[in-house]
Structure formats: C-alpha cells, structure tokens
Amino acid sequence: MMTASDFMTLLNNEDLSLVIERYPITLDFLANYRLSDIATDRLLLDALMGVEDEILEEFGFEPYDLLYNLAIFLKTFSETRTTIDGVTSITINGGINKLKQPENISLTISAGEVISVVGPTGSGKSRLLNDIECLAQRDTPTRRQIMINNRSLDDTQRFEMDGKLVAQLSQNMNFVMDLTVREFLEMHAKCRLSPNVNEVVETCFSCANDLAGEKFSDDTKVTQLSGGQSRALMIADTAFMSDSPIVLIDEIENAGIDRREAILLLAKREKIIFVSTHDPLLALNADKRIIIKNGGIDRIIETSTEERQSLVLIEKLDNQLLKLRNHLRSGDLITKELINL
Amino acid sequence: MKLITIAGPPSSGKTAVILKLIETLKMPLGSIGVVKFDCLTSFDNLSYEAAQVPVQMGFSGKTCPDHYFVSNIEDAVQWGIESGFKLLITESAGLCNRCSPYINSIASICVIDNLSGVNTPRKIGPMLKFADIVVVTKGDIVSQAEREVFAFNIKQVNLTARIIFINGITGQGTFMLAKYLKNTLEIDTIRDMRLRFTTPAAVCSYCTGETRIGEPHQRGMLKKMEFKK
Numbered sequence A: 001m002m003t004a005s006d007f008m009t010l011l012n013n014e015d016l017s018l019v020i021e022r023y024p025i026t027l028d029f030l031a032n033y034r035l036s037d038i039a040t041d042r043l044l045l046d047a048l049m050g051v052e053d054e055i056l057e058e059f060g061f062e063p064y065d066l067l068y069n070l071a072i073f074l075k076t077f078s079e080t081r082t083t084i085d086g087v088t089s090i091t092i093n094g095g096i097n098k099l100k101q102p103e104n105i106s107l108t109i110s111a112g113e114v115i116s117v118v119g120p121t122g123s124g125k126s127r128l129l130n131d132i133e134c135l136a137q138r139d140t141p142t143r144r145q146i147m148i149n150n151r152s153l154d155d156t157q158r159f160e161m162d163g164k165l166v167a168q169l170s171q172n173m174n175f176v177m178d179l180t181v182r183e184f185l186e187m188h189a190k191c192r193l194s195p196n197v198n199e200v201v202e203t204c205f206s207c208a209n210d211l212a213g214e215k216f217s218d219d220t221k222v223t224q225l226s227g228g229q230s231r232a233l234m235i236a237d238t239a240f241m242s243d244s245p246i247v248l249i250d251e252i253e254n255a256g257i258d259r260r261e262a263i264l265l266l267a268k269r270e271k272i273i274f275v276s277t278h279d280p281l282l283a284l285n286a287d288k289r290i291i292i293k294n295g296g297i298d299r300i301i302e303t304s305t306e307e308r309q310s311l312v313l314i315e316k317l318d319n320q321l322l323k324l325r326n327h328l329r330s331g332d333l334i335t336k337e338l339i340n341l
Numbered sequence B: 001m002k003l004i005t006i007a008g009p010p011s012s013g014k015t016a017v018i019l020k021l022i023e024t025l026k027m028p029l030g031s032i033g034v035v036k037f038d039c040l041t042s043f044d045n046l047s048y049e050a051a052q053v054p055v056q057m058g059f060s061g062k063t064c065p066d067h068y069f070v071s072n073i074e075d076a077v078q079w080g081i082e083s084g085f086k087l088l089i090t091e092s093a094g095l096c097n098r099c100s101p102y103i104n105s106i107a108s109i110c111v112i113d114n115l116s117g118v119n120t121p122r123k124i125g126p127m128l129k130f131a132d133i134v135v136v137t138k139g140d141i142v143s144q145a146e147r148e149v150f151a152f153n154i155k156q157v158n159l160t161a162r163i164i165f166i167n168g169i170t171g172q173g174t175f176m177l178a179k180y181l182k183n184t185l186e187i188d189t190i191r192d193m194r195l196r197f198t199t200p201a202a203v204c205s206y207c208t209g210e211t212r213i214g215e216p217h218q219r220g221m222l223k224k225m226e227f228k229k
C-alpha cells in the first residue's frame, strides 16, 4: 500500500513519463489543471518550470502544492475499496408503521437472494428502500434499523458506505452521455480502476446483448439505444461493473427485456436484490416477498411450492402476451385463435 | 445561529434541496431563514414563501454574484441574528465558475446535477473544489453507471468532500445531509473570517462600464489570448 509520502518520493525521483505509465490516471489530473501538454521526460517539478506561472496561479497553486496534490490524488485513486467488499448479509429490524404500531419483524437477507416488495401505491415501498439506502438506525420516521453482516453501524460507517452500498435501477432512468456503448463501458471501467478493461467491457457488452430483445453493436451511441436495450446495458453494467453489493429495482415491468434472466444475472453475481413490483412473474421469482401496508412491513411470505409451480402457468400467460405484442408490432390482426391458450 | 452556504450552477437543484433539507430538519417555523444571491432575477422567493420560509433576495446586477456575496454576507448574518433564526442558509448561483462563496469553517455545500454532463465536475473549479459536501441531484433520471462516473469525476477535483446523492423532488438523501450538518459551527458574527479562495481581480475597463471594443479602449488587468499560427 503506497502512502502519500511514498508517492511524493516517486514524484521526486522518477520522470513524469514513468509515473504516467504506472498510474495512467495521472493524465486526468494533469488535464484537470490544463497541463496536458507538459513535458514528461523529466521530473514533474522540473517540468512545471516550463509552465506559464499564470496557469498555476489561476488554480491557486505553487509548483510544490501541485506535486503534493498529485501525491494525494494518486493515493486516493490507488486505494482498493474495502468498506463495501465484505457485505454478505443485511438485516431489517422492524420499526413502526404509519399508525405507530410495531412491525415486530427481523429479516436477514444474504448475498444472492432476491426479495420482492409489494403493496398498494403510497403504502411505503419506496420508504423501505430509502431506509436501506441510508442505513437507517432507528432515526428515520419508520424507526427501522438496518444492519450489515449482523452489525449495527455508527454514523462514521454510514457515511463511508453512503452512496456506494446501493445501486439503483428504474424505468425512468436514461443514458445522457454522448458516448458509444464501447466508450461508455470503457469509461466506467476506468473509473473502477479495473486492471483488465477489455475483458470486463467485452463481458458486459455480450451479456447486455443476450438480455436485450434486439441486438445492438458496440459503436451505437448509448443515447440511441431503445428502452429495452438501455435497460439491458444498465443491468449488465450493474452486474459486472458496479461495486455496490445491494441493488434496488423499482418497476421494470415494461422494460422490453428478459426480466427473469436479468434478475438471475444479478443474483448470480452475489448481489442482494430488492425488487419493488406489481408483476406476478417478478414477485414470484423472488425467494421471499415483503408485504407493505400502512407504511409498515405487514408480512413476509416465502414463495411456496404451489406458487413456484404456478409460475409455469404465469410464464405461459406472459409469453402469450408477449406474442400478442409482437403480432401487434408487426402489423398483424389479433384473432381469437391467437388469444386462445 | 448556524450558517450554511450553498452554491451551484443555475437549475442544479439548490432551491429544491434547501426546501427538502428544511423539511427534514423539522425545526419550528420561522427558525430557519434563507438569503438568495443571484444575478439579475430569480423566482426562488416564491418557492420559499410558499414553504413559509423567511427569505431575502439580493441581485448583483453588474458584478459577479460571488463578489456581491462577500460584500453582503456580514449584513445577511446580522439580519439572521436579529430575526432570531437558529439557522441561516445562503443560496448563490455560481455563474462565472471562477469564484466561490465559501468561508473557512462555515459549512459549504456545492449542488450539481447529473444531467450537466460527466465532465462538468472537472470544469466547475473552486465552487466544487473548496466545498465540504457535494450534493448530486437528478440521479433519478440517469443510469447508475453515469452516477458512478460522475461521482468519480467529482472526487478527482475534490478528494475530501463528502458526496451525497439527493433527489430534489422526493427528498431522498436529505436525511444524510441533515445528519452531516448537525455539527455546524455556531456563530454570532463572521467579521474577520476568510474566504476559502480569492475572487478574481475585476479591474479592467469593462468592469467599469466600458462597452467599446478594441485595443485602445482596454485598460487595467487584461488577459489576452494567444492565437497560434
């Protein structure tokens, strides 16, 4: 593990070109300070002599400050994350519902499990997902407590995990970057400091194509992907590139992708998955489902054998509907024969 | 009284975040006040008034809103104390990307939104670089991957800030922000405190009303571009 002062030593003893070779992210740092054209065949401090004073001045820097900042920068971005690596289970300890009645529930969910959350609109499904996201410690209106690996968390730990624990996916999300699929995946891989960018990009790309109804090429702009293709890419990306051990999925009913495959993929990657849904197919594919009423967890139902068996029928119904949709798309008339099961 | 300064590009969600924060803090009506610093005009007073939050508006007109901020912040604090607030929040629109209204030891928050483009954090400058907390809004409409890239780019510019994702419409995330602000410094004046970053010298002839274009009319501190052949 390199410390900041190790990096200072490196910067003081090696040419910039070598630093860049070992830590390519140095280029980003230089670009941030408009120093992309700096000479690299010498020490950074020497190279800075050739830079107009004005540039450093505008950023409020002396050459030495810049050196120090780069050292800290490199240290920060070469740290391998540890806080969220070891999340193997989360536990929801019940609080109170909107009528102030106790929930009397403690539910532990392990990596690889899929939980669906069902309940009428306004009942508190999103609230539950929020409690998970902020790692509530009996300090939100619901008084729930969320534990990680059977342990409660103090504020420092919560802040550390905040923003990294949970990946979210919903119907309303779109891509806004002006990049091709490949560029997009490479950029994300770079941010994760992946050592083998090409491999992970390839995996993501082919997996997204398997999930999507219609295939797409890697030079398509992400903003031009269809709804289904976007969703497929987002899921593959979350599965292979996101560090977050927990995935919250809100309404992907009409996503135009293979929903079961998508969830299965995430589960196989040892994520803990919550799906807020009204779709019987998704709900029954989960291991358990949380029933929300009046802002509280009313019950937890384990998917029964009977329910699992009826999944086969539901899948049939679902395929039937899918067929009808496809007929509609291709301009056919919908006949009684088509509807007959 | 506590003081929090909030800055960010136009329409990044500052007002939305402040209103949700006030809601989350659950303090008695009238114990939180807002001062809005803007350039030419703003309709934020309507939003604050609708939420029964006492608000003062100031328009910088010809000068940069952050210069304007520094010249008026002491009076703003006085107003807050005289009004009996427990908390005063300032909202200022960062427009020139070169200034920032942050003061040493006063909680400083930068609000930016996910829609502004993934490289934006690398371009914003001191407003982002010197913030204690960076609030990122509008995560509800972009992909998880873009949120992650965005956060990564923020971190490149500000290694130490806390990054908090907030949905300005539902308020999701404000809980953590409120928690963060619990230990904000109590003040009774800010006289002699210091800005975290110098505001740039604005002393060219155009600062003082010159409108004619061309070399003969340019005086004072000038910065000329170099056009390569």
Ligand SMILES: Nc1ncnc2c1ncn2[C@@H]1O[C@H](COP(=O)(O)OP(=O)(O)OP(=O)(O)O)[C@@H](O)[C@H]1O
Pocket: A096, A097, A098, A119, A120, A121, A122, A123, A124, A125, A126, A127, A128, A141, A142, A294, A295, A296
């Ligand atoms: N236990 C509780 N105590 C107090 N307030 C609660 C509780 N549970 C939920 N609420 C509040 O009830 C409101 C509605 O909840 P929420 O938005 O989570 O519903 P939802 O099930 O997600 O609805 P939809 O299906 O429309 O998305 C929210 O303001 C939420 O904060």
Ligand SMILES: Nc1nc2c(ncn2[C@@H]2O[C@H](COP(=O)(O)OP(=O)(O)O)[C@@H](O)[C@H]2O)c(=O)[nH]1
Pocket: B008, B009, B010, B011, B012, B013, B014, B015, B016, B017, B137, B138, B139, B140, B141, B166, B167, B168, B169
């Ligand atoms: N979808 C979405 N819209 C938001 C979010 N935060 C703010 N907005 C909207 O963005 C617009 C600008 O917000 P406003 O608070 O006025 O921005 P300000 O100029 O920075 O104060 C408003 O229409 C808000 O409703 C968010 O998290 N998600």
Ligand SMILES: [Mg+2]
Pocket: A125, A126, A127
């Ligand atoms: Mg909801």
Ligand SMILES: [Mg+2]
Pocket: B014, B015, B016, B044, B091
């Ligand atoms: Mg505003």
Ligand SMILES: [Zn+2]
Pocket: B064, B065, B066, B067, B096, B097, B098, B099, B199
């Ligand atoms: Zn300015």
Ligand SMILES: [Zn+2]
Pocket: B202, B203, B204, B205, B206, B207, B208
């Ligand atoms: Zn000027």
